[in-house]
Amino acid sequence: MPAETFEFQVEARQLLQLMIHSVYSNKDVFLRELVSNASDALDKLRLEALRDDSLGADTSDLHIEIETDPEARTLTVRDNGIGMSYDEVGRLIGTIANSGTAEFLRELREAKEKEAGGETDGTEGLIGQFGVGFYSGFMVADEMTVVTRRAGESQGTRWSSRGEGTYSLEKVDEAPQGTAVTLHLKPADPEDQLHDYTSPYTIREIVKRYSDFITWPIRMAGEKTPGDGEGDDGAEPAPETLNSMKALWARPRDEVSEDEYHELYKHIGHDWRPPLETIRFQAEGTFEYQALLFLPEHAPHDLFTRGYRHGLQLYVKRVLIMDDCEALLPSFLRFVKGVVDAQDLSLNVSREILQQDRHIRMIQRRLTKKVLSSLKDMKNREPERFATFWREFGTAVKEGLVTDPDSRDAILAVTTLASTHGEEPTTLHEYVERMRDGQDAIYYMTGESRQSIESSPHMEALRARDIEVLLLTDPVDEVWVDTVGEFEGRKLRSVAKGEVEAVPDEKGEEEREKQGEEYADLLGWMKERLSEEVKDVRLSSRLTTSPACVVSDTDDLSPALENMYRAMGQEVPKAKRILELNAGHPLVSALNRAYGEREDRSGLVETAELLHTLAVLAEGGRPEEPGRFVRTVADRLAATL
Structure with a gap:
């Protein structure tokens, strides 16, 4: 079959140009x-091969x-x-068919800007992070060739x-199993001997630095040595193994350096930057396993996308399965x-079996x-590092408050939340103490943002x-506060739900009872007139300056939780809200006075509707009929001039 020529996608061409023009400071x-x-x-x-004997x-x-x-x-x-098969080569190498490429290009530009400004974030890590490592070869090569044959194919x-x-792209008859790039x-650059990639010394140094832990x-x-016989061009060179192939998690702690841990993390995490935290764990007894984890x-x-691939590498007796x-x-x-790395699992264990395996469930719990x-230790020991972690991953961790009841107390112990107490986040325990x-x-x-919550009526x-008041702006916050319900014996209570009486106030209660009698007729009339939109109209204990909420x-x-369920395809009935009025606001008191003085109250209906719409707008909602609302406000304003 003759070779066929294909064009790269637009984003792939942009990526190739970046690689070819050496945008990376470390080409190694x-x-x-x-x-x-x-x-x-x-x-x-x-x-x-373990799963398919016929391969x-x-x-x-x-x-x-090499x-x-x-x-x-x-x-x-x-x-x-x-x-790889012919189709796999075209799909995996010939094109870059995922949306991560555009994100890669954007982050690359941002990283270069940081470097130009003196920051040392480094662009090299973006290669592995976005799965475009193969294309990094164009940093050092004018041309790249791949010859491959999938195992089991001829x-x-x-x-x-x-x-x-x-x-x-072409099919070839003679190709060994595997892939050769x-x-x-x-x-060559005569002034840059350190980056001569035909030099065995250079290759040794790069492999030792980055890939010493590879298990293969x-x-x-090796370099050819002259032979003794006449006409003998030299003996076959003995291959040299460049990496130690030592599993870091199996070596004593004092024999592993931080740099070695970091290189392993970069390899499995596709991240150029070192991890924030390294966690070693060893379980002994009837079921033994070792774990080496990185934060x-x-x-x-893509952490919050449906296609995000996650999970740890599972080894059985040093074999990756x-x-x-x-x-x-x-x-x-x-x-x-x-x-x-577990000792007693089957080598051909499947994902379905893993989900039911009691040893796996035990590993997960521990x-x-x-x-x-x-x-928790990081939070107590190094609060600044923990703040970095929580800023990046706190939203994901809070999902566990809903999905993992057994871990709820441990998650609550590290959960930090924005608060009106100050600019720095607080824990629930610190809130209770205050x-x-x-x-x-x-x-x-x-709410959607701290600013929108703080300005809410x-x-x-x-x-x-x-x-x-705790200021919760992540979508998951809408769910976990209802699921958790309380902390250290104190109820978690939304200031936008039900009655709010923060601290008992007998004098205030007496005043509200008096106002309740004074406004009872107006409240009943408004409830009837606005029955399509609200379930009740009452005086508010939470308003001081706004007319209504x-x-x-x-x-x-x-409302936010309703929208969230609908976005997930779950139909939920729309709940009517309660309209609360501020009896101390001039607009509300004037409406009550007009209601008591007039026999014909039809002219007050429009004012009641405006009050309700203003309350909806104040919490970030929108009028049922925006055009009608605008016309009404315009007419009212014109009448005042």
Whole structure:
């Protein structure tokens, strides 16, 4: 079959141009990425061979081989792993078919701007983070060629490109199992001997720095030695293994450096930056396993997308059997990276079996407890580092308050929330310690932003009486506060639901009873006139300056929660709200006076409707009939001129 030529997608072409023009300060990372891809291919073949006896693949000597040719200026990274089919090559290499590419390009530009401004965030990590490691080869190569054959197939595939907008793809008859990536290197720079990628010394240094922990042997042919016989061009060079292949989690703690931990994290986490925290755990007894976990410093761009791949690497007796084992940690800890090496699991265990395996469930419980206790220690020991973690991952952790009742207390112990007490976040325990005498509830309000909550009419009375309110702006906050219900014996109470009486006030209660009698007729009339929109109209104990507000009944869903359920495809009935009036506001008192003086009250209906619409607008809602509302306000304003 003759070679076919295809064009890259627009974003792929932009990415290639960035690679070709050497936007990265550390070009060595291309070899790390190619070795990492080769290691993944070997892992996949080992697992596939365990699951499929009919595959017929040779797994007797799985390895990675690096070959250099100074005369031809080529560098080849070869593995005898799973390989790729013709269709897979076109899909996985020929195109970049995921939306992460645009995000990659945006973050790359931002990273370069930071570097230009003197910040040292580094752009190298973006290569692995966005799964475009293969293309990093164009930083050092004018052309790249891939020859691959998938295990179990008889025909191979050849892919090649100069990174100029097109690539060729053809089927080949002769191709060994696995994948060989050949880089046709750019001309040598005589002044840059440290980056001569045909030099064995350079290759050794890069592999030792980035890939020493890879569990498969990384081999490089040794330099040829002259032979003794006449005409003998030299003996075959003995291959040299460049990496130690030592599992870091199995070595004594005092024999592993922080740099080695960091390199392992970068390999499995596809992140150039070091982890925020490293957690080692070893379980002994009837069921033994070791775990090495990492907490990232930054949240990945797709953490909250449905397609986010998460889970730890699961090994059984040092053999990787699953790359992203979701069963080892609950979803709310999906950002945690690392490995678990168990002793007594079956090598051909499936995802379905894992979900039911009691040993796996036990590992999950213990690892969850270990991660949460480590977070608590970090919070107490290094509050600034914890603040960094919570800023990036707090929203995900709070999901566990809803999904994992067994971990709820441990999560609440580290949960920090914005508050009217100050600019710094607070814990629930700290809130309780500051509660006013006689205050029996922890008050909170949910909303889109701190600014919108603080300016809400619902906050007026509590602000006037110096009652602290938690300011909750994450979508998950709408759910967990109802699920948790209370903390240390104090109810969690929304300031936008039900009646609010922050601190008992006998004098205030007497005044409200008096006003209730004075406004009873108006309230009953408004409830009747606005019955399509509201379930009740009453005087408010939470307003001091605004004329009105709408609140939800104590047991009703909030509007935000209603919208959330609908967005998930769940139909929920729309709950009518309660309209509260501020008897001390001139507009409300004037309306009550006019109601008592007039026999014909039809002219007051429009004012009552305006009051309700103003209350809806004040909490960020929108009028049922925006056009009618605008016309009414315009007419009222014109009448005052």
